[in-house]
Amino acid sequence: MAASSNSSLSGSSVSSDAEEYQPPIWKSYLYQLQQEAPRPKRIICPREVENRPKYYGREFHGIISREQADELLGGVEGAYILRESQRQPGCYTLALRFGNQTLNYRLFHDGKHFVGEKRFESIHDLVTDGLITLYIETKAAEYIAKMTTNPIYEHIGYATLLREKVSRRLSRSKNESRKASVTNEEHTPVEKISSLVRRAALTHNDNHFNYEKTHNFKVHTFRGPHWCEYCANFMWGLIAQGVRCSDCGLNVHKQCSKHVPNDCQPDLKRIKKVYCCDLTTLVKAHNTQRPMVVDICIREIEARGLKSEGIYRVSGFTEHIEDVKMAFDRDGEKADISANIYPDINIITGALKLYFRDLPIPVITYDTYSKFIEAAKISNADERLEAVHEVLMLLPPAHYETLRYLMIHLKKVTMNEKDNLMNAENLGIVFGPTLMRPPEDSTLTTLHDMRYQKLIVQILIENEDVLF
Numbered sequence: 001m002a003a004s005s006n007s008s009l010s011g012s013s014v015s016s017d018a019e020e021y022q023p024p025i026w027k028s029y030l031y032q033l034q035q036e037a038p039r040p041k042r043i044i045c046p047r048e049v050e051n052r053p054k055y056y057g058r059e060f061h062g063i064i065s066r067e068q069a070d071e072l073l074g075g076v077e078g079a080y081i082l083r084e085s086q087r088q089p090g091c092y093t094l095a096l097r098f099g100n101q102t103l104n105y106r107l108f109h110d111g112k113h114f115v116g117e118k119r120f121e122s123i124h125d126l127v128t129d130g131l132i133t134l135y136i137e138t139k140a141a142e143y144i145a146k147m148t149t150n151p152i153y154e155h156i157g158y159a160t161l162l163r164e165k166v167s168r169r170l171s172r173s174k175n176e177s178r179k180a181s182v183t184n185e186e187h188t189p190v191e192k193i194s195s196l197v198r199r200a201a202l203t204h205n206d207n208h209f210n211y212e213k214t215h216n217f218k219v220h221t222f223r224g225p226h227w228c229e230y231c232a233n234f235m236w237g238l239i240a241q242g243v244r245c246s247d248c249g250l251n252v253h254k255q256c257s258k259h260v261p262n263d264c265q266p267d268l269k270r271i272k273k274v275y276c277c278d279l280t281t282l283v284k285a286h287n288t289q290r291p292m293v294v295d296i297c298i299r300e301i302e303a304r305g306l307k308s309e310g311i312y313r314v315s316g317f318t319e320h321i322e323d324v325k326m327a328f329d330r331d332g333e334k335a336d337i338s339a340n341i342y343p344d345i346n347i348i349t350g351a352l353k354l355y356f357r358d359l360p361i362p363v364i365t366y367d368t369y370s371k372f373i374e375a376a377k378i379s380n381a382d383e384r385l386e387a388v389h390e391v392l393m394l395l396p397p398a399h400y401e402t403l404r405y406l407m408i409h410l411k412k413v414t415m416n417e418k419d420n421l422m423n424a425e426n427l428g429i430v431f432g433p434t435l436m437r438p439p440e441d442s443t444l445t446t447l448h449d450m451r452y453q454k455l456i457v458q459i460l461i462e463n464e465d466v467l468f
Contacts, residue, residue: 038078316347
Protein backbone atom coordinates (compact mmCIF):
# COMPACT_ATOMS: atom_id res chain seq x y z
CA MET A 1 0.00 0.00 0.00
CA ALA A 2 1.89 3.06 -1.27
CA ALA A 3 0.99 6.50 0.07
CA SER A 4 1.75 9.90 -1.45
CA SER A 5 5.12 11.48 -0.67
CA ASN A 6 3.91 13.18 2.51
CA SER A 7 3.18 9.71 3.97
CA SER A 8 6.73 8.36 4.28
CA LEU A 9 7.28 6.33 7.46
CA SER A 10 10.51 5.06 8.97
CA GLY A 11 10.75 1.56 10.48
CA SER A 12 11.52 1.18 14.17
CA SER A 13 13.80 -1.42 15.75
CA VAL A 14 12.51 -4.93 16.29
CA SER A 15 11.85 -6.47 19.66
CA SER A 16 14.64 -8.82 20.69
CA ASP A 17 11.95 -11.45 21.33
CA ALA A 18 11.54 -11.74 17.56
CA GLU A 19 15.12 -12.94 17.19
CA GLU A 20 14.55 -15.87 19.56
CA TYR A 21 12.34 -17.81 17.14
CA GLN A 22 14.28 -20.58 15.40
CA PRO A 23 13.24 -23.41 13.09
CA PRO A 24 11.50 -25.77 13.23
CA ILE A 25 8.95 -23.59 15.11
CA TRP A 26 6.62 -21.43 13.02
CA LYS A 27 7.57 -17.88 13.99
CA SER A 28 4.71 -15.92 15.56
CA TYR A 29 6.23 -12.43 15.77
CA LEU A 30 4.52 -11.06 12.64
CA TYR A 31 1.26 -12.74 13.62
CA GLN A 32 1.40 -10.94 16.98
CA LEU A 33 2.01 -7.65 15.17
CA GLN A 34 -1.04 -8.21 12.93
CA GLN A 35 -3.15 -8.75 16.04
CA GLU A 36 -1.84 -5.45 17.43
CA ALA A 37 -2.46 -3.43 14.25
CA PRO A 38 -4.95 -0.53 14.52
CA ARG A 39 -8.53 -1.35 13.58
CA PRO A 40 -10.31 0.76 10.93
CA LYS A 41 -12.73 3.42 12.21
CA ARG A 42 -15.12 4.80 9.62
CA ILE A 43 -15.96 8.49 10.04
CA ILE A 44 -19.51 8.88 8.71
CA CYS A 45 -20.65 12.06 6.97
CA PRO A 46 -23.68 13.47 8.89
CA ARG A 47 -25.29 14.86 5.72
CA GLU A 48 -26.36 13.32 2.43
CA VAL A 49 -23.69 14.07 -0.17
CA GLU A 50 -24.88 14.89 -3.70
CA ASN A 51 -23.33 12.95 -6.59
CA ARG A 52 -21.83 10.35 -4.25
CA PRO A 53 -20.51 7.40 -6.32
CA LYS A 54 -22.82 4.41 -5.86
CA TYR A 55 -19.90 2.18 -4.79
CA TYR A 56 -19.01 4.41 -1.79
CA GLY A 57 -20.90 4.54 1.49
CA ARG A 58 -21.48 7.14 4.21
CA GLU A 59 -17.71 7.44 4.73
CA PHE A 60 -17.72 9.66 1.60
CA HIS A 61 -17.65 13.36 2.50
CA GLY A 62 -17.71 14.96 -0.94
CA ILE A 63 -15.33 17.71 -2.08
CA ILE A 64 -13.25 18.76 0.92
CA SER A 65 -9.63 19.83 1.42
CA ARG A 66 -6.81 17.85 3.01
CA GLU A 67 -6.99 20.15 6.02
CA GLN A 68 -10.71 19.52 6.47
CA ALA A 69 -10.13 15.76 6.15
CA ASP A 70 -7.37 15.95 8.77
CA GLU A 71 -9.73 17.77 11.14
CA LEU A 72 -12.54 15.23 10.60
CA LEU A 73 -10.20 12.33 11.42
CA GLY A 74 -9.51 13.96 14.79
CA GLY A 75 -6.16 12.31 15.33
CA VAL A 76 -7.79 8.89 15.91
CA GLU A 77 -5.48 6.04 14.84
CA GLY A 78 -7.14 3.95 12.11
CA ALA A 79 -9.83 6.55 11.36
CA TYR A 80 -10.61 7.08 7.67
CA ILE A 81 -12.84 9.00 5.27
CA LEU A 82 -13.23 9.24 1.50
CA ARG A 83 -13.22 12.58 -0.28
CA GLU A 84 -13.31 14.02 -3.76
CA SER A 85 -10.25 16.02 -4.74
CA GLN A 86 -10.64 19.80 -4.84
CA ARG A 87 -7.86 20.15 -7.41
CA GLN A 88 -9.01 17.20 -9.58
CA PRO A 89 -12.81 16.78 -9.49
CA GLY A 90 -13.80 13.21 -10.32
CA CYS A 91 -10.71 11.83 -8.57
CA TYR A 92 -11.17 10.27 -5.15
CA THR A 93 -8.88 10.01 -2.14
CA LEU A 94 -8.73 7.79 0.93
CA ALA A 95 -7.62 9.83 3.93
CA LEU A 96 -6.31 7.51 6.67
CA ARG A 97 -4.90 8.26 10.08
CA PHE A 98 -1.79 6.23 10.93
CA GLY A 99 1.41 6.91 12.86
CA ASN A 100 0.20 10.27 14.16
CA GLN A 101 -0.26 11.66 10.67
CA THR A 102 -2.87 11.66 7.91
CA LEU A 103 -1.98 9.59 4.85
CA ASN A 104 -3.69 10.33 1.54
CA TYR A 105 -4.08 7.64 -1.12
CA ARG A 106 -5.47 8.02 -4.63
CA LEU A 107 -8.45 5.64 -4.72
CA PHE A 108 -9.63 3.65 -7.76
CA HIS A 109 -12.59 1.41 -8.58
CA ASP A 110 -12.97 -1.06 -11.48
CA GLY A 111 -15.60 -3.27 -9.88
CA LYS A 112 -13.27 -3.63 -6.90
CA HIS A 113 -11.52 -1.01 -4.77
CA PHE A 114 -7.76 -0.51 -4.94
CA VAL A 115 -4.90 1.89 -4.27
CA GLY A 116 -2.16 -0.51 -5.44
CA GLU A 117 -1.97 -4.08 -6.79
CA LYS A 118 -4.49 -5.64 -4.40
CA ARG A 119 -8.23 -5.51 -5.27
CA PHE A 120 -10.84 -5.43 -2.48
CA GLU A 121 -14.59 -6.04 -2.35
CA SER A 122 -15.09 -3.26 0.22
CA ILE A 123 -13.38 -0.08 1.42
CA HIS A 124 -13.41 -1.53 4.94
CA ASP A 125 -11.32 -4.54 3.82
CA LEU A 126 -8.94 -2.27 1.90
CA VAL A 127 -8.36 -0.11 4.99
CA THR A 128 -8.02 -3.14 7.30
CA ASP A 129 -5.38 -4.70 5.05
CA GLY A 130 -3.64 -1.35 4.63
CA LEU A 131 -3.40 -0.76 8.38
CA ILE A 132 -1.99 -4.26 8.93
CA THR A 133 0.63 -3.73 6.22
CA LEU A 134 1.57 -0.24 7.45
CA TYR A 135 1.84 -1.39 11.05
CA ILE A 136 3.92 -4.51 10.32
CA GLU A 137 6.22 -2.81 7.81
CA THR A 138 6.77 0.07 10.24
CA LYS A 139 7.36 -2.04 13.35
CA ALA A 140 9.30 -4.85 11.68
CA ALA A 141 11.06 -3.35 8.65
CA GLU A 142 14.47 -4.69 9.69
CA TYR A 143 13.03 -8.09 10.65
CA ILE A 144 11.26 -8.44 7.28
CA ALA A 145 14.45 -7.51 5.43
CA LYS A 146 16.24 -10.41 7.17
CA MET A 147 13.45 -13.00 6.86
CA THR A 148 15.14 -14.95 4.07
CA THR A 149 18.56 -15.22 5.76
CA ASN A 150 17.84 -18.39 7.76
CA PRO A 151 15.04 -20.22 5.94
CA ILE A 152 13.52 -23.43 7.28
CA TYR A 153 13.38 -24.55 3.64
CA GLU A 154 17.10 -25.37 3.86
CA HIS A 155 16.73 -27.09 7.27
CA ILE A 156 13.81 -29.49 6.95
CA GLY A 157 14.66 -31.69 9.93
CA TYR A 158 11.24 -31.12 11.45
CA ALA A 159 9.75 -33.14 8.56
CA THR A 160 11.49 -36.34 9.61
CA LEU A 161 8.59 -37.73 11.66
CA LEU A 162 6.24 -37.58 8.68
CA ARG A 163 8.78 -38.50 6.01
CA GLU A 164 8.41 -42.28 6.47
CA LYS A 165 4.62 -42.05 6.35
CA VAL A 166 4.67 -40.01 3.17
CA SER A 167 7.21 -42.36 1.55
CA ARG A 168 4.94 -45.30 2.32
CA ARG A 169 2.05 -43.44 0.74
CA LEU A 170 4.08 -42.67 -2.38
CA SER A 171 5.20 -46.28 -2.81
CA ARG A 172 1.65 -47.57 -2.29
CA SER A 173 0.22 -45.15 -4.85
CA LYS A 174 1.49 -47.30 -7.73
CA ASN A 175 -0.71 -50.20 -6.60
CA GLU A 176 -3.66 -48.39 -5.00
CA SER A 177 -6.21 -45.94 -6.27
CA ARG A 178 -5.06 -42.36 -5.84
CA LYS A 179 -8.52 -41.52 -4.55
CA ALA A 180 -8.13 -43.82 -1.54
CA SER A 181 -8.10 -42.06 1.81
CA VAL A 182 -4.74 -42.54 3.53
CA THR A 183 -4.32 -41.57 7.17
CA ASN A 184 -1.51 -41.66 9.69
CA GLU A 185 -1.53 -43.21 13.15
CA GLU A 186 -3.37 -40.23 14.66
CA HIS A 187 -6.05 -40.47 11.89
CA THR A 188 -4.96 -37.13 10.45
CA PRO A 189 -5.16 -37.16 6.64
CA VAL A 190 -1.67 -37.26 5.17
CA GLU A 191 -3.06 -35.13 2.32
CA LYS A 192 -3.04 -32.18 4.72
CA ILE A 193 0.69 -32.21 5.33
CA SER A 194 2.58 -29.27 3.92
CA SER A 195 4.17 -29.30 0.48
CA LEU A 196 7.47 -28.79 2.29
CA VAL A 197 7.11 -32.19 3.96
CA ARG A 198 6.15 -33.76 0.62
CA ARG A 199 9.34 -32.34 -0.86
CA ALA A 200 11.40 -33.83 1.96
CA ALA A 201 9.84 -37.25 1.45
CA LEU A 202 10.25 -37.18 -2.33
CA THR A 203 13.84 -36.02 -2.03
CA HIS A 204 14.60 -39.17 -0.03
CA ASN A 205 12.63 -41.46 -2.36
CA ASP A 206 15.04 -43.66 -4.35
CA ASN A 207 12.63 -43.94 -7.29
CA HIS A 208 12.40 -40.18 -7.76
CA PHE A 209 13.70 -38.85 -11.10
CA ASN A 210 15.60 -35.73 -10.17
CA TYR A 211 14.59 -33.35 -12.97
CA GLU A 212 14.89 -29.67 -12.07
CA LYS A 213 11.62 -27.77 -12.23
CA THR A 214 10.78 -24.17 -11.38
CA HIS A 215 7.80 -23.47 -9.15
CA ASN A 216 4.67 -22.12 -10.79
CA PHE A 217 3.92 -19.37 -8.26
CA LYS A 218 0.67 -17.41 -8.43
CA VAL A 219 -0.63 -14.74 -6.06
CA HIS A 220 -2.97 -16.40 -3.56
CA THR A 221 -5.43 -15.35 -0.87
CA PHE A 222 -5.20 -17.61 2.18
CA ARG A 223 -8.23 -18.15 4.38
CA GLY A 224 -7.22 -18.15 8.01
CA PRO A 225 -3.66 -17.76 9.38
CA HIS A 226 -0.89 -19.12 7.15
CA TRP A 227 2.87 -19.30 7.58
CA CYS A 228 5.51 -19.09 4.86
CA GLU A 229 7.04 -22.51 4.09
CA TYR A 230 10.34 -20.88 3.17
CA CYS A 231 11.10 -18.54 6.09
CA ALA A 232 8.53 -19.87 8.64
CA ASN A 233 7.14 -16.36 9.22
CA PHE A 234 3.48 -15.39 9.28
CA MET A 235 1.92 -14.26 5.97
CA TRP A 236 0.21 -11.04 6.93
CA GLY A 237 -2.75 -9.17 5.46
CA LEU A 238 -6.36 -9.92 4.51
CA ILE A 239 -5.90 -10.92 0.87
CA ALA A 240 -3.05 -11.81 -1.51
CA GLN A 241 -0.79 -12.48 1.50
CA GLY A 242 1.64 -14.52 -0.58
CA VAL A 243 2.01 -16.87 -3.51
CA ARG A 244 1.22 -20.56 -3.97
CA CYS A 245 2.81 -22.97 -6.44
CA SER A 246 -0.11 -24.29 -8.48
CA ASP A 247 1.82 -27.51 -9.20
CA CYS A 248 3.04 -28.55 -5.73
CA GLY A 249 1.13 -26.27 -3.35
CA LEU A 250 4.16 -24.57 -1.75
CA ASN A 251 3.03 -21.43 0.11
CA VAL A 252 5.54 -18.60 0.52
CA HIS A 253 5.84 -14.83 0.78
CA LYS A 254 6.18 -13.10 -2.58
CA GLN A 255 9.66 -11.87 -1.59
CA CYS A 256 10.64 -15.38 -0.43
CA SER A 257 9.58 -16.92 -3.76
CA LYS A 258 12.64 -15.34 -5.39
CA HIS A 259 14.90 -17.45 -3.14
CA VAL A 260 13.14 -20.83 -3.47
CA PRO A 261 15.27 -23.36 -5.46
CA ASN A 262 13.99 -24.92 -8.70
CA ASP A 263 12.89 -28.09 -6.92
CA CYS A 264 9.13 -28.19 -7.45
CA GLN A 265 7.69 -31.66 -6.76
CA PRO A 266 4.24 -31.56 -8.44
CA ASP A 267 1.39 -33.13 -6.51
CA LEU A 268 -0.78 -35.51 -8.54
CA LYS A 269 -4.00 -34.19 -7.06
CA ARG A 270 -3.17 -30.75 -8.50
CA ILE A 271 -2.49 -32.09 -12.01
CA LYS A 272 -5.93 -32.17 -13.62
CA LYS A 273 -5.00 -33.67 -16.98
CA VAL A 274 -2.25 -35.36 -19.00
CA TYR A 275 -2.58 -33.56 -22.33
CA CYS A 276 -1.80 -29.82 -22.37
CA CYS A 277 0.22 -30.23 -19.15
CA ASP A 278 3.82 -29.00 -18.97
CA LEU A 279 6.12 -31.95 -19.78
CA THR A 280 8.43 -31.62 -16.76
CA THR A 281 5.46 -31.07 -14.43
CA LEU A 282 3.81 -34.27 -15.67
CA VAL A 283 6.86 -36.53 -15.33
CA LYS A 284 7.66 -35.20 -11.85
CA ALA A 285 4.05 -35.62 -10.72
CA HIS A 286 4.01 -39.25 -11.94
CA ASN A 287 7.62 -39.89 -10.91
CA THR A 288 8.56 -41.20 -14.38
CA GLN A 289 11.45 -40.58 -16.75
CA ARG A 290 9.14 -39.63 -19.60
CA PRO A 291 5.46 -38.76 -20.03
CA MET A 292 3.48 -41.97 -19.67
CA VAL A 293 1.61 -41.13 -22.91
CA VAL A 294 4.86 -41.39 -24.84
CA ASP A 295 5.87 -44.71 -23.27
CA ILE A 296 2.45 -46.35 -23.62
CA CYS A 297 1.79 -45.19 -27.18
CA ILE A 298 5.26 -46.13 -28.43
CA ARG A 299 4.99 -49.54 -26.77
CA GLU A 300 1.68 -50.15 -28.54
CA ILE A 301 2.96 -48.87 -31.91
CA GLU A 302 6.10 -51.02 -31.77
CA ALA A 303 4.03 -54.07 -30.84
CA ARG A 304 1.71 -53.87 -33.85
CA GLY A 305 2.42 -50.94 -36.12
CA LEU A 306 6.04 -50.74 -37.28
CA LYS A 307 5.22 -52.35 -40.64
CA SER A 308 2.01 -50.39 -41.18
CA GLU A 309 2.16 -48.51 -44.49
CA GLY A 310 2.39 -44.73 -44.03
CA ILE A 311 2.79 -45.00 -40.25
CA TYR A 312 2.60 -41.46 -38.71
CA ARG A 313 1.78 -40.00 -42.16
CA VAL A 314 -1.68 -41.57 -42.40
CA SER A 315 -4.20 -39.95 -40.07
CA GLY A 316 -6.66 -41.77 -37.83
CA PHE A 317 -10.24 -40.60 -37.18
CA THR A 318 -10.13 -37.33 -35.23
CA GLU A 319 -12.93 -38.27 -32.85
CA HIS A 320 -11.23 -41.58 -32.00
CA ILE A 321 -7.95 -39.73 -31.35
CA GLU A 322 -9.87 -37.39 -29.03
CA ASP A 323 -11.24 -40.50 -27.26
CA VAL A 324 -7.66 -41.68 -26.59
CA LYS A 325 -6.76 -38.22 -25.28
CA MET A 326 -9.76 -38.29 -22.92
CA ALA A 327 -8.80 -41.80 -21.77
CA PHE A 328 -5.30 -40.63 -20.77
CA ASP A 329 -6.68 -37.50 -19.08
CA ARG A 330 -9.20 -39.62 -17.16
CA ASP A 331 -7.30 -42.83 -16.43
CA GLY A 332 -3.60 -41.92 -16.73
CA GLU A 333 -1.36 -44.95 -17.15
CA LYS A 334 -4.40 -47.26 -16.84
CA ALA A 335 -5.79 -45.99 -20.16
CA ASP A 336 -6.63 -48.92 -22.47
CA ILE A 337 -5.36 -48.29 -26.01
CA SER A 338 -5.09 -51.95 -27.02
CA ALA A 339 -6.11 -53.33 -30.43
CA ASN A 340 -9.36 -54.56 -28.86
CA ILE A 341 -10.45 -50.95 -28.33
CA TYR A 342 -8.57 -49.19 -31.16
CA PRO A 343 -7.72 -51.67 -33.94
CA ASP A 344 -6.50 -48.86 -36.24
CA ILE A 345 -2.88 -48.12 -35.22
CA ASN A 346 -3.17 -44.68 -36.88
CA ILE A 347 -5.42 -43.62 -33.99
CA ILE A 348 -2.57 -44.32 -31.56
CA THR A 349 0.04 -42.53 -33.71
CA GLY A 350 -2.41 -39.62 -34.01
CA ALA A 351 -2.85 -39.49 -30.23
CA LEU A 352 0.93 -39.41 -29.74
CA LYS A 353 1.37 -36.59 -32.25
CA LEU A 354 -1.52 -34.70 -30.62
CA TYR A 355 0.17 -35.01 -27.23
CA PHE A 356 3.30 -33.33 -28.59
CA ARG A 357 1.29 -30.61 -30.38
CA ASP A 358 -0.70 -29.84 -27.20
CA LEU A 359 2.37 -29.27 -25.01
CA PRO A 360 2.42 -25.66 -23.71
CA ILE A 361 6.21 -25.72 -24.21
CA PRO A 362 7.22 -27.94 -27.17
CA VAL A 363 9.66 -30.85 -26.74
CA ILE A 364 12.20 -28.68 -28.57
CA THR A 365 11.66 -25.65 -26.37
CA TYR A 366 11.04 -22.06 -27.42
CA ASP A 367 14.38 -21.12 -25.84
CA THR A 368 16.31 -23.47 -28.14
CA TYR A 369 14.20 -23.10 -31.28
CA SER A 370 16.24 -20.40 -33.03
CA LYS A 371 19.51 -22.17 -32.17
CA PHE A 372 18.26 -25.39 -33.81
CA ILE A 373 17.15 -23.46 -36.91
CA GLU A 374 20.55 -21.76 -37.16
CA ALA A 375 22.27 -25.14 -36.80
CA ALA A 376 20.15 -26.55 -39.62
CA LYS A 377 21.35 -23.75 -41.92
CA ILE A 378 25.02 -24.80 -41.62
CA SER A 379 26.11 -26.26 -44.96
CA ASN A 380 28.98 -28.46 -43.74
CA ALA A 381 27.44 -31.75 -42.51
CA ASP A 382 29.97 -32.42 -39.72
CA GLU A 383 29.78 -28.86 -38.39
CA ARG A 384 25.99 -28.99 -38.58
CA LEU A 385 25.90 -32.23 -36.58
CA GLU A 386 28.19 -30.73 -33.93
CA ALA A 387 26.01 -27.62 -33.70
CA VAL A 388 22.86 -29.73 -33.29
CA HIS A 389 24.55 -31.72 -30.52
CA GLU A 390 25.51 -28.53 -28.67
CA VAL A 391 21.94 -27.22 -28.78
CA LEU A 392 20.58 -30.60 -27.59
CA MET A 393 22.60 -30.12 -24.41
CA LEU A 394 20.57 -26.96 -23.68
CA LEU A 395 17.24 -28.81 -23.49
CA PRO A 396 15.69 -29.35 -20.04
CA PRO A 397 16.48 -32.94 -18.88
CA ALA A 398 12.90 -34.23 -19.19
CA HIS A 399 12.60 -32.77 -22.69
CA TYR A 400 15.97 -34.24 -23.69
CA GLU A 401 15.03 -37.71 -22.38
CA THR A 402 11.65 -37.63 -24.15
CA LEU A 403 13.26 -36.55 -27.43
CA ARG A 404 15.95 -39.23 -27.10
CA TYR A 405 13.37 -41.97 -26.54
CA LEU A 406 11.23 -40.78 -29.44
CA MET A 407 14.20 -40.70 -31.84
CA ILE A 408 15.19 -44.26 -30.91
CA HIS A 409 11.61 -45.26 -31.73
CA LEU A 410 11.53 -43.35 -35.04
CA LYS A 411 14.83 -44.96 -36.02
CA LYS A 412 13.10 -48.34 -35.60
CA VAL A 413 10.32 -47.06 -37.85
CA THR A 414 12.84 -46.22 -40.60
CA MET A 415 14.39 -49.68 -40.26
CA ASN A 416 11.04 -51.04 -41.53
CA GLU A 417 10.90 -48.62 -44.48
CA LYS A 418 10.54 -51.52 -46.94
CA ASP A 419 7.08 -52.21 -45.45
CA ASN A 420 5.92 -48.86 -44.07
CA LEU A 421 7.48 -46.62 -46.77
CA MET A 422 8.57 -44.10 -44.11
CA ASN A 423 12.17 -42.88 -44.11
CA ALA A 424 13.83 -40.24 -41.91
CA GLU A 425 12.95 -37.42 -44.33
CA ASN A 426 9.27 -38.38 -44.41
CA LEU A 427 9.17 -38.55 -40.60
CA GLY A 428 10.94 -35.19 -40.46
CA ILE A 429 8.11 -33.65 -42.50
CA VAL A 430 5.56 -35.11 -40.05
CA PHE A 431 7.37 -34.42 -36.77
CA GLY A 432 9.18 -31.15 -37.57
CA PRO A 433 6.24 -28.81 -36.79
CA THR A 434 5.00 -31.25 -34.12
CA LEU A 435 8.16 -31.14 -31.98
CA MET A 436 9.25 -27.54 -32.55
CA ARG A 437 7.35 -24.27 -32.89
CA PRO A 438 8.66 -20.69 -33.16
CA PRO A 439 8.23 -18.60 -29.97
CA GLU A 440 6.24 -15.96 -31.84
CA ASP A 441 2.94 -17.18 -33.28
CA SER A 442 3.78 -16.22 -36.85
CA THR A 443 2.45 -18.15 -39.85
CA LEU A 444 5.12 -16.57 -42.03
CA THR A 445 7.94 -17.72 -39.72
CA THR A 446 6.46 -21.21 -39.53
CA LEU A 447 6.24 -21.53 -43.31
CA HIS A 448 9.77 -20.16 -43.75
CA ASP A 449 11.22 -22.55 -41.14
CA MET A 450 9.42 -25.74 -42.19
CA ARG A 451 12.30 -27.14 -44.26
CA TYR A 452 14.71 -26.52 -41.37
CA GLN A 453 12.33 -28.14 -38.89
CA LYS A 454 12.14 -31.18 -41.15
CA LEU A 455 15.92 -31.28 -41.49
CA ILE A 456 16.50 -31.10 -37.71
CA VAL A 457 14.21 -34.09 -37.05
CA GLN A 458 15.75 -35.98 -39.97
CA ILE A 459 19.25 -35.37 -38.53
CA LEU A 460 18.10 -36.47 -35.05
CA ILE A 461 16.66 -39.72 -36.40
CA GLU A 462 19.56 -40.60 -38.68
CA ASN A 463 22.17 -39.82 -36.02
CA GLU A 464 20.33 -40.78 -32.81
CA ASP A 465 23.11 -43.19 -31.78
CA VAL A 466 25.72 -40.40 -32.06
CA LEU A 467 23.70 -37.41 -30.82
CA PHE A 468 22.18 -39.09 -27.77
